Amino acid sequence: MVKKYFKAIRIKNLALLGLIFWGLMLHNYSDSFSFEIDHLLLFISVIITTASGYLINNYYDINSDKINNKNIEDLSKTFYGNCYLLHLFTSLLVLFISDLSAGWLNLVIITHILVYLYSLKLQHWPIIGNLVVAFLSSIVLLIPYWLTGKFWELENFNLSENLNQIFVIFCFLLTIKREIVKDMEDIQGDLKTGSYTLAIVAGQKFSKVILGVLVLISIGFLIICVLESILNIQNIFFFITMISLLVTFLYKTYQSFEKSDFKTLSNLLKINFLAAGIWLYILL
Secondary structure (H helix, E strand, O other), X not given: OHHHHHHHOOHXXXXXXXXXXXXXXXXXXXXXXXXXXXXXXXHHHHHHHHHHHHHHHHHHOHHHHHHOOOOOOOOXXXXXXHHHHHHHHXXXXXXXXXXXXXXXXXXXXXXXXXXXXXXXXXXXXXXXXXXXXXXXXXXXXXXXXXXXXXXXXXOOOOHHHHHHHHHHHHHHHHHHHHHHHHHHHOHHHHHHOOOOOHHHHOHHHHHHHHHXXXXXXXXXXXXXXXXXXOOOHHHHXXXXXXXXXXXXXXXXXXXXXXXXXXHHHHHHHXXXXXXXXXXXXXXX
């Protein structure tokens, strides 16, 4: 049962989120902003909230996931529902016992509402569902920056001066691409359950065009960062790695026609996330 639970909450995805989250936290620590136990409690709440999102999504997608061969047929809706409620209350309780302001509790509550609406309805709408997931991912990665007391400052694209914001923008673009790829991968199950994702409404060819445009935007964004950043060894490694992975992804996109091909594309984007997370620690 433990193995099934870890699979249900996408433990590998949570580990990747934790890697990136703490990498950004470490970059924000300074003489005026140091570690507190409440930061750890906030992180725990974020991870539990993310896990609850996977669980409620599994709850509503159980039929389409069976069609898409995601190997969850031995887990019931009751299992997902009970686990979701447990995670929901635990994520709020962790923040409630902390000394953080009520604003953080409100943020987690709003996140839970958006995740629930996404799983219930928004994920079945073309583009809207993709943007909601990308938005929520960005919110999570902005938390280390918001803890310093700032909301959003982005005067240029210099990595040394605006690493957190640049990283969030890049991950936002990566997440949209991955969501579109997942829609293409799951098209059979979505068709039979009445979803109207981009892949269904516009077709796979048009979806690939959108992916191509997003890749070019991402590469253009990275090139702007190159021109405005100090080109030390770490930054050169980051830019070459990210652009190489994006070019590979773009090439593979137009060679993909089967479910297994789209799974490979999704894994490529995960590697992109992982490489970016590792780079955060190289910069420390």
